């Protein structure tokens with residue numbers, strides 16, 4: 001990963017640039033990284049606050065030979081890679097399904113996976129990773145202050161973004177190769193060891209429904225399993241989770 005790097009000072013969204021590069025035939029492992037995004041995108045049509053020189057805003061292009069419904073597994077692989085990189089910085093991150101990485105209960109990283117695929121074949125997966133590294137508490141807009149944090153806020157000192165980037169790419173490449181070689185099972189175990197959702201009572205809110213129950217775990221495809229009070233099991237593909 002990262003043999004091919006597109007570095008930009010300021011962009012709308014690195015996801016958009018990456019999808020153009022995919023159409024132009026960019027090879028697997030191509031990375032788009034920017035110092036600032038003025039139209040950073042989050043999940044569920046939200047925006048992603050990406051101020052200049054503070055975080056790691058990047059998109060990674062992968063071209064795995066897997067069926068499209070397995071793509072969520074790549075989000076989980078990425079979450080584990082970011083967690084491992086944060087641990088190297090002396091922090092203690094936790095994963096909130098599907099893809100939020102929390103430090104001290106507040107969000108420090110978001111991952112957005114987008115697909116370019118036919119019915120049965122993936123052309124490319126674009127994994128967008130936004131890591132809050134050097135923001136100070138007061139850098140966040142008021143509505144984010146109670147829910148967002150950065151690695152440096154939690155570490156109590158400024159951190160080297162280039163080094164963190166290097167660690168993320170190192171772990172992501174290692175886990176991706178493990179995945180291609182051995183399948184999802186070893187990653188699933190790692191992911192579950194970092195997940196705070198599993199075994200807890202949670203509420204899952206999606207556009208169509210709200211489900212309360214106990215999070216049992218994830219399936220092979222990265223789908224969250226919840227058991228409600230009546231004992232019925234639900235497969236959650238996309239939702240916001242409250243603990």
Ligand code: BTN
Pocket residue numbers: 012013014015037039040041042043044046048050056057058059099100109110111112128129130131
């Ligand atoms: C989320 O909603 O939690 C996902 C946020 C993903 C943000 C990253 S930053 C790099 C890439 N480019 C974007 O516009 N979004 C992703």
